[in-house]
Amino acid sequence: MSVTLKDVAALAGVSRSAVSRTFTEGASVSAKTRSKVEKAAAELGYSPNALASSLTTGRTKLIGLISNNFHNPIFLEVFDLFTRTLQERGLRPLIVNLTDEVQPANSVRMLRQYSVDAAIVASSTLPPSFAKAFHDAGVPVVHTFGRSATSPEVHVVGIDNVECGRMAARELLARGYRRIGYLGGPKDATSAMDRYRGFMEEVEKHPDLNVSHSFAGAYSFEAGRAEMLRLLADTPAEGYFCGDDILSIGALSALSDHGIKPGHDIGIIGLNDMEMSRWESVDLTTIHQPIKQIITASVDLVEEMLKDPDRYPEARIFPCRVIERGTLRPRP
Amino acid sequence: MSVTLKDVAALAGVSRSAVSRTFTEGASVSAKTRSKVEKAAAELGYSPNALASSLTTGRTKLIGLISNNFHNPIFLEVFDLFTRTLQERGLRPLIVNLTDEVQPANSVRMLRQYSVDAAIVASSTLPPSFAKAFHDAGVPVVHTFGRSATSPEVHVVGIDNVECGRMAARELLARGYRRIGYLGGPKDATSAMDRYRGFMEEVEKHPDLNVSHSFAGAYSFEAGRAEMLRLLADTPAEGYFCGDDILSIGALSALSDHGIKPGHDIGIIGLNDMEMSRWESVDLTTIHQPIKQIITASVDLVEEMLKDPDRYPEARIFPCRVIERGTLRPRP
DNA sequence: GATGCTGTTGCAACCGATTGCAACCGCGAT
DNA sequence: ATCGCGGTTGCAATCGGTTGCAACAGCATC
Structure with a gap:
């Protein structure tokens, strides 16, 4: 043959x-x-035959790429960058789609059967224990978009979500919004909780504010839209920090149903700065998350772990910044 | 260890x-x-160890999943379905991102080094010769979203693009549009050309029509928007068939720049029916492509090839249908 | 011509599994 | 007690490579 x-x-x-x-x-x-x-x-x-040689060398150059985020358009950018960056360096992504799965056991077993050299957990909606399961099974792992504070055992790459929460709150306050709200992602996502914490931390400095919060069922258009529709049925706030651009876009759709003009009547600030947020019809004011740097850093860490598997775990945290567009009223 | x-x-x-x-x-x-x-x-x-056993059994259960389409949101749905469907059947997707690549040689070599059991080429913008290169190298292959007519050597799963072109033309005519245009994807994509052919075939039956056509540089928001902006600078048609939903959405954005109301002033019909087209703010009339069935059929074919590698090549073509929303004026 | 050195080569064991084959086992039938 | 049988088991070869080791070739040096 x-x-x-x-x-x-x-x-x-x-x-x-x-x-x-x-x-x-x-x-x-x-x-x-x-x-x-x-x-x-x-x-x-x-x-x-790469697999035959892997038998003796112990290296497959296969990297497990694990995610459960197939309904957020930002992940198209994430997958594009991950797959390209990996293959540019001679590594091969082996995808694991966790949409229906929450326990790490299966993924760990599967990736060990295929002798992956390392794994990348690319999700902020999987708990830190998930990445740790790989570590415990002897698979080098980096948790991209993970929480840095409480998982000192695995490499984490991402942003400071608490600081982003503060940043969003400051931005709303600086523009004169006094009745403000946080519309976050699912409660069990560390990113949603950390952003919430930072947001609250900042607003609690100002006792005169009227603050509310709620959590959408997922990081998806539908969930953001549904949650905002619910809020509009009662007395909505003047300005919202939506914990993700796709939630923001869902929320904007709900506003539009009610004939509410974003930026004019109700303010929205998102987080991610995905391609779609730049579209003229969206024009979302948002906090930019440096995806490209995050992914490059993740793959850098993978390569360094291949050289030194017992490398001391590390957090690489990238700063974010506000991108001004049309969904918040101007600063005074 | x-x-x-x-x-x-x-x-x-x-x-x-x-x-x-x-x-x-x-x-x-x-x-x-x-x-x-x-x-x-x-x-x-x-x-x-799955790789060690693959040495003797000759089966890796690895399936190469090849695409170059990381800027069209429909592909988030496509990847989600492919990865889930494959892993439900005990197969593992090994991704190849061809964004910067046009020649098959590298991908073929790479996937052979990893002894994939089969390959799926998921793209309508790669030429039939691409999939054929896998076939020639002895790798069972199915070309999803490929052109059926001229590649009798590999399995093809998808839709009848020529018929979709006709369908779009009929739909525009039935709604009384007389000055109509085709805004297609890149000229080198078989899907763009086939849809064009069907479209022209149908409109040429009516000599009184005013027909124009043009091709965007890619299946992307930006390309659709840029092309529509160009068309608007001259004398645009009354109704357009945009060869893909993402092109349509780009075009809609251009219309909105000019204060033109889709469905009222200018009609747009897309193709794909991706999730975003259902969003209230988009509300795109479009031709539904049955993605789920297409992907299930593709994986079915993969499994059948694993049983019988010399299986006679086959085309599985799924019918499409018009989904009425708000971007075409009503039928009289 | 003997010596030593460096660089190249092949042998054979090994990586972690699978599998054809022959040996073997227990057991009921004769 | 012998035989035959179906089911189980282990041996050893094999899959396609890598690599430590010893042998060796070629060449310069003494």
């Missing part, structure tokens, strides 16, 4: 070791045998 | 074969040894 070392060796008239060595970086082969081997290999269309 | 057959065999006091057999479906092992082995395996936390 497929061409193996042995075939090439036979055609080139050398031993199998010689062939193996011409295909491994830095091995000792003379120019003469190398060229003989290369000629034979080209003739047969040989390319080495 | 990790637990192997040998360790389990030693602890259970049996041969390695016995251990192997208890983990392979339908092998002959007595209840007694099986339970001894299972006890030992559980104690050591053993799980078999």
